[in-house]
Amino acid sequence: MPVPPLEITSVSALVADATAAPSMHNAQPWRFRFLRDSQTVQLRADLERAMPGTDPDRRALHLGCGAALLNLRVAAMRAGRRPDVQLLPDSTDQSLLAAVRLSDPVDAEAPDSLAELYPAIRRRHTSRWPFADTDIPADVQAALVDAAREEGAQLLFPSAWHVDLLEELVHDAEGRDAVDPGRMEDVARWTRIGADEADTAVEGIPEYAFGPRKRDGKAPVRDFAGRRAVADRGATAFERNPHLALLGTREDRPRDWLCAGQAMERVLLLATHHDLATSLTSHALEWPDLRGLARDPLSDMGHVQMVLRLGYGPQGPATPRRPVRDVLDVE
Template structure:
């Protein structure tokens, strides 16, 4: 059955779902352009929301945009439309990351994506302690398959490599503490006091979670040296469940692929009852990122480290109004 023409109301709803995606420091580095004549939505990078100190090559920016693209696809098939995606369609326009035609009815094989839709609004980054409870093997296998379906790899590291990852995170935290450019990036996107209640971007203080009193969970502390009223400390996991998400190559296209795979894994994990967070500390330093790779695996380039477990899902962080990120032509 043909789908009705794509109108602004439908596109607004799709973009609202797309922008629930995670991004570094919740900078939301995306813009969308609705081409009404062709029924196409373009995804564009908002380079003004990049982080020159922390993400100088905009790799993390592209991961966030890829996650938003996956959400757009999920929302589209949930609404009965098949997203026909072209990545990087114009070599002369590096901010144009993808165009998505939405004029055809959803295909039968899109059911797996549509089933992820309820998790779009439930998935939140959690900076709270998780339980020291094992993740069932069948759920782990499903998460690995979710990454594979998007052209990426998900690997649960061995105990030996887990220890190496934790050391890399500690090393990165020490470097970050004396790197002024990275501190400026974080300060730009941290929201404290009254700003936290009115923010439409960045990480508000109510999403910081408690300070880590003990445990080995890699959780970025956005408070730094700031005092947040009522914020306590807590014991985190002694044995956190981490997963490496990576790709065979390390180009712009691979970053967008990894972002889509990352979000597909996060949504499926949310449906499976897991709380999730992302840790990129060690991946923000080129030499540490190379060491994050498990040499015994076929994964060539680690794009993100996921922290998974059973615990609080964390609060929703603010989002910009769709009117701020959507243009019509």
């Protein structure tokens, strides 16, 4: 039996939860459209927020939108509505990434673990602070692997030699960026430095979320300040043995990117549920040749989509989000 039609206030609440998802440089490259007649929420790419310099094929854009889609599904389940999702439903409309029909109730006899992740949506924040050199329990790692698998992706925890390789790839990417000013245009566009700009931002990465400069350690943490001065920002040592995880897929098409984005957010929410702090590192993956080297040759993971850093430490501050009225249309 269908549930009562959604009110606009309820739709707005669902979209607000969806937009709490992470995206590259917090560009928030999404728009939503609610179709009253079919009780469907469309997820659309906001191509004005694409990054031609560092994401020319829009893979990262799809990952971010996939993460927002997962949040929408979690929020819908929490609200008692079963999300019926179609990925890329119209081959003639490339900006339409997903359609989510919300007219059916959740089957109480077949509970879904997604709803249990709802409290983590608002707790999850990218942390660019040091984590403790404390092992992650094997059962937690196994649960995170299962979470990625539920969304059609793979998650693996690389061995020590592979972690060292990933660090080298990040250093390589940093060196390439240093001699290519054009590569920094996207970073400059989406960072907010100075109290006036950071405190009023609704998008991008404000300076208070940069974290300290890395004085020592092997954790792959991107320095969004670069050579720009940031007041009251110190330097500190990060983990010498960071816990990294590779998230990937067998294929490398837009549908796979959307699945990977959903898997990424499901893993992040579950990690948050287990009191882990999390961050994402895509720096080396922004160079096609380095991305190919990032995969584990001993695994059947065809394409690395994201590198996750996990550990016990501060969750990091919340970063700004655009008002729902700016990202939601109603028809």
